[in-house]
Amino acid sequence: MPDTLASLESLGTPVEVAAIGKELKKLWTADQTRTRATLFNFAVICQGAAMAENTELLSHFVRSHAFHALLIGIEPTISADEVKAWINAHCYLPKAGAKHVCCEQVSISVRGNVRALLPNLLFGHLDYDLPLTLWWRGNNLADLDSEMWHWVDRLLFDSQTWTEPRSQFTALRQALGGTRTVLCDLAWTRTLRLRQALAQMFDTPDTANALQHLKRVDITHAPGARTPAVLLLGWLAAQLGWSAHGARGSHLRFSGGDTDIACELTEVPGCDVSKVELASDQLTVTATRTNGSDFLQIQVRDASGRITPHVMPGDCNNVMSLLNAELESWGRHRVYLKALTAAEGLL
């Protein structure tokens, strides 16, 4: 249960679980100056104590996405079953004189036998006929009933927070089994801007050739951010057809065709992935980003020594920008799965 009075207030009006639908109707009919907007169900499952923090996040997120939010705080370690609910609306004014655009939030706190109680609480409070994106912010996926996965269109999670990524990925694969749920790993999303920027540097005929002759990859990442760095490496390996030839600590070796590629992962405090350098004999592409900047600085150095600077979008990945980036890319993450397969042994 959320602890402080302030956090309870941020969840909105307390309601009976059985009356959530009725109370939501009242919420909308009470004020005709508001427009309700919904394109998808956005369920967030977190620890009970983190409900206020997640409500705050949803209130900002509503500016860029229209959704029906279902925030579920779980406390599986409490023995007695207890369920409480609140309803709320997050609104913003798109322009002066316009109607407020609002998204509703249903918050449910679940204590006790979460595994048994959760599926019905989730299924019963979804907006009908809309896809379901579930953001798992809990600790253990085993807390969830496997029946749930058949309803989830997209599963958001963050493998960077995992302490045992290799075994946890295995558990995730098992839990999802043959479902069609799209995996959306925020650790992978953290590399999106870098991947976009790096890919763009190899679009032109002058640079495209160098891609097949890369000899060195250096990635600098923050302590605790090895997973996105390795996924980035897995992406290069999968897309460029490299095979892994073992790893010694931070040194990794790949081969692609007749070329050996030396890779180095360096841990430096700063952004999750603060620097990537790809080098062939003809071309060196360096992408760097620093805390506080909204942009990546890219330098392309050609064989003549000419340096072309680029500035490209790419902040240091706050949660909001990660969520925005992830939810703007509908569709399946085939490339992620390929990168994960190439990188899993290196995690």
Place this chain on the structure above:
Amino acid sequence: MLPAFPVSNEMQANPLREGLSNRAMPQPCNVVIFGASGDLTFRKLIPALYNLAADGDLPGAANIIGFARREKTDESWRTELKDTTAKCSRSGLKEEVWGNFSSRIYYHQSEFGDANGYKSLKEKLDALDAKSGTRGNRLFYLSVSPTEYDGILDHLLAAGLTTAGEGSWVRVIVEKPFGTDLATAQELNGIIARGFAEKDTFRIDHYLGKETAQNIMVLRFANSILEPLWNHRYVDHVQITSAETLGVEARGPYYDKSGALRDMVQSHLVQMLCLIAMEPPTSLGADAVRDEKVKVVRALRKLSPEDVGRDIVRGQYAAGSIGGKQVPAYRTEDRVNPKSMTETFVALKMHVDNWRWHGVPFYMRVGKRLAKGGAEIAVQFKEAPGVLFNSAEAPLGPNQLVIRIQPDEGVSLRLQCKVPGSTLRIEPVKMDFHYGTSFGRQSPEAYERLILDAMSGDATLFARRDEVEEAWRYVDAIEHTWHQNPNPPPLCEYSAGSWGPKEAEQLMERDGRTWRRM
């Protein structure tokens, strides 16, 4: 290029592109803007290029060279541009981006008719190619009066600036108006063709760069429920409206020679009609789409003088009031002929003579100083059969699909619905989609999309020569009747702030229809 366009061979060659945006970075190039000190450059072009840079879509090695008569230095032009970009850019101005972007902006001072100016321009571009690796790729943006095209094109040709080297490209963007009639359009196109192949010529119509205009094809061809209804069996008529509350502002001399028909109908509105009426193209390639669009213009029913008198209404605004303020009559506007016969309003009833649209009228209205500003396309479906609910005594309104182009871009569908209660009462309800509500992100400005497409060589959203000339052929028949016929139809007067002359209402009433209330 529309969002779902197939990736080009170039993109497929880059394996890192898989799963990312299907829009490849254009090749590095030099963009030369003729008319660099003009309003369009300051308010639209440079902010658009800046936003492309901020979004990471502009090649790092792209340079922008302003060509104009006034004396300026690189530095003074950059300073001027910074101020206006900060005001006009949709994303504001970030120093980090501006620093890098502005370091690649240059000013080239020359008269448009001075051959030496083009010689030195070539030297400058060659030097930039060597410095930046732009490989001789050039995009010339003619943001000048069409009367300057001839001279500029001749000098570009003479200086060898229209010839692309091996593996490079040279393209030109020209601004509307593309001529003032068919003859001048053909002449203009001939001039441009002296220096540029059609595939390298980009005639910009900013309406086509608007998000909703691009969405018309998606709406029609990505949804299976609409296309079966999109024909004469189910559609009663189509209304296309473009209304402005503004008068001619500072454009009096231009507008007085042009008028609403030439200024808006020939270009923007005919393009909208094409997107609504065209057959599904065989692919999303530029020529496949434009082939279908030009078929629509060719199928527009030819108008005799009698047809023009009956089916077309022209009007001119008299004094009136808008937003609680008195506004003057057109003839008393700044630098407008006090006896002007130029139309500021036109309403048309058109027919697309093909199998799909047989017997379906397309009504257009466009005007200045109207009651409300906005642009939309309304597809009105036929009435439900007159049994059960839709009786002759209490007819229900028809279903309408409305595509709002501006402002408040979106789509709405009007349906009939039972009012709750023990008696049977039916009222229309509106299912409404607003871009702004459903998608929080800002749409790029039309110029951003169009400039980027031109850099990438994608001409889908640009008018092709035959489209432009066919549209002029249609419009010329009307102009001819208005201005060269011994008994021309009258120029009807309407009060500023109204919805146009009463004759426009009568045009619809005659067919048992009414204009939509916007």
